[in-house]
Amino acid sequence: MLSGCSSRHAPAPVVTLSEARTFKQFKELGNATEYQVEKGDTLFSIAWYSGNDYKDLARINKLSAPYAIYPGQVLKLRESNKKSKKVVTKRSGQTSKIKANQPVDPPKKQAYGESKTAQKSTTVTKKNTQRMTASDFPAQVTEWTWPTRGKVVGQFSLSEQGNKGIDIANSSGTPILASAAGKVVYTGNALRGFGNLIIIKHTDAYLTAYAHNRKILVKEQDWVRPGQHIAEMGSSGTSQTMLHFEIRYKGKSVDPLRFLPNRP
Structure with missing residues (x-):
């Protein structure tokens, strides 16, 4: 398995930002909702290319430190619309609570x-x-x-x-x-x-x-x-x-x- 973004208790894996060609879907990552992991990818490098915080990707995909990922694995890059709608419906009429539970990367x-x-x-x-x-x-x-x-x-x-x-x-x-x-x-x-x-x-x-x-x-x-x-x-x-x-x-x-x- 490939190590994703490291925890702060161990050295982080080294990747090269400029090697965008390792991402076949690089040009689509900004608008994509999912990404299939390839050899050499790490959770942090995927987060960087897709415009995310690696901790958000870990949370969305239920990954724990040291965030191990493997080739062929499909990662979600965004919160699901369905989940966001549930939060809004449940908290209707309570503006402050809705705001506190909105995702970092809203669909809109x-x-x-x-x-x-x-x-x-x-x-x-x-x-x-x-x-x-x-x-x-x-x-x-x-x-x-x-x-x-x-x-x-x-x-x-x-x-x-x-x-x-x-x-x-x-x-x-x-x-x-x-x-x-x-x-x-x-x-x-x-x-x-x-x-x-x-x-x-x-x-x-x-x-x-x-x-x-x-x-x-x-x-x-x-x-x-x-x-x-x-x-x-x-x-x-x-x-x-x-x-x-x-x-x-x-x-x-x-x-x-x-x-x-x-x-x-």
């Missing part, structure tokens, strides 16, 4: 960049991030900020083996900042070539990744605000001091420069 999706009214609502919701629950993910990201200062030395590429994000170079210790409000769903160094890595979930569709850190300043399950200091720039997993930054929408890599504001 909304696109990035909607009305100002929705943006204001999200801002209010995010005031006390440390007390938020999984159901508090906003419908869209209302603000993107640059994750660090420095020179962009690597551009996004659509080619199969191209750069899936951007690389920003600066001196060791330069602050790494959360690019948007969200929850830290992974911290560690289990991905070959990415060194000390942080992954933050912002909505049911958007994730960001921050690689090659010298030091990580947040923990898994922490809620962070835009511009919050989350790490220090380093060269872990690479020969150059830099931040490798990715944005993924429904599991698919997108060009961060399309989302980040113009620099002054």
